[in-house]
Amino acid sequence: MHKYILKRLLMMVPVLLGVIIIIFSLNYFMPACPVARRLGDAATPDQIRQGRDELGLNDPYVVQLGRFVGNIVRLDFGDSFHTGQPVTSEIAARFPNTFQLALFGVLLGLIIGIPLGILSATRQYSLFDSGATFLGLLGASIPNFWLGMMLIIVFSVNLGWLPAMGFDTPLHMIMPVTAIGTGSAAIIMRMTRSSMLENIRQDYVRTARAKGQSERVVIFRHALKNALLPIITVAGLQFGVLLGGAVLTENIFTIIGLGRFMVDSMHRVDSPVILSGVLFIALIFSFVNLAVDLLYGFVDPRIRSQYK
């Protein structure tokens, strides 16, 4: 098991290296110039050239890439062009909010999606099942920024119950988490339903019933545990999606988060922030993937036995 984790961690190195090369190249070939953007329209070509020389932006592609990789290896991520602060502290200041937003969003999705999915499956074709299916379609197709705005209009503007800005207290979190988690809830519900439907028809479920086991235990202890793998998979994917897609929700609710910061940095052509930010998200996503795979093994002994 430890060996497996170590192996997986080592396998992240080439993945991240690939990410580094791709984002660096994209950034390199982007026509916008950070120096020109910072100095504004009044800048003379000489000033711009001098600025670019200072930042090493006139060096050849390979030299710049080598320097970038070298810096990362030394864990030197540079300073933001815009604020002059180290990129790491800028990210550290904003990431917790984004992480919580995505995490709570997925948790909300699991808390709503799994029970509804189970009920739908055990009452296939009932009125409840149809209702849940309809809500699921609705939830999966409503864009989360729209839902966010509607929530603000109803609960902040009209009713005045919830704060519309920030992410500091649980009260602040209710609407953003709802906005971002509804789609996940719908997707997790659909997956739970289909996975449960597949499992409650299996022979081992009949065996459990033949023991005289109650229906509740048959569903939860036997069928659900077997149905978990695809549910874990979509939950992990959803977490990645929310992490990367939190920017809209962060904007609407004025949350100081990484997504919003990244978009702002793109407008400012703040290359160090963009590069490190994307790299950081890729790193987190790799860890989420690893966690998902380890969870597989935890749930299913057949997979666990392959983790060597």
Added chain:
Amino acid sequence: MATANHLLEVNDLTIHFLLEDGVVKAVNDLSFTLNAGETIGIVGETGAGKTTTALGLMRLVQSPPGLVVKGEINFEGQNLLDLSENDMRKVRGNKISMIFQDPMTSLNPVMPVRDQIAEVILLHQNMSAKEAIVKAEEMLNLVGIRKERSKEYPHQFSGGMRQRVGIAIALACNPTLLIADEPTTALDVTIQAQVLELMKQLKQDLNTSMIMITHDLGIVADICDKVAIMYAGTVVELADKVDLFKNPKHPYTVGLFGSIPDITNDDDELKPIKGAMPDPTDLPSGCPFRTRCDHVRDACAAFNMQKTDVGNGHYVKCILFEGKGV
């Protein structure tokens, strides 16, 4: 009827599956009786309704689409079909238990085998979790699986060992009646013999009554006291084992034994039964076997499938014997 004399008395059990494109008449007016300590073999081709009958006795036929249309299942003097689901749960796994046809899929893949046995013990016996685990390990030992392997999962066992686990689950609460649904079909020949030997042994030691479902007449000869021959969801012939083997009456039974003695012509040539079982959504009127029977006559289409007692509790459902009973 003298219900109290029999451990189990099944009367006119009829189970249908209501599907969109028709009604599958899986079990039709099926009747048989079983005494304490006795083993009955239920023999029939694939699709004859053997598994459905077994699940019907446990009230585990999936519903929908399954529906018990009519019948009685008198077990220890009580009609199981009248029990509440709660009371029925106290019977399942406890007084009546079942060994399933396919050992590869019948165990929960994510639960250690020991826990799967302990589960049924905890449900029906007054034991702590710890005691149940000890009992589960004893059961595993009984079926020849070492204690050290008890924490392993089904995928770590061979088919034969999984079937032994299934047997251990079924026997854990010392059931009065054990239903074994082709317990050896999925196993290879040497393992088959081992599992059968084991079941015979356990049956003797624990004095369990048994319903042995099979399409293997060798197994019947080996382990059963009496035999019910099943065709298209009904018992067409029921007799003591020796009686049935020596003196089969129903043309289908005769066909199953491989040779059809023809009344008009004395050659003893072996013939397989021609044709296939009728589609259970579209059974022929009268006798369902008439489409394959060598002795078919016009009246068969209107035969009411009355059973005839030809002596010694040997019953036949065939027009050839109508009115010729004792």
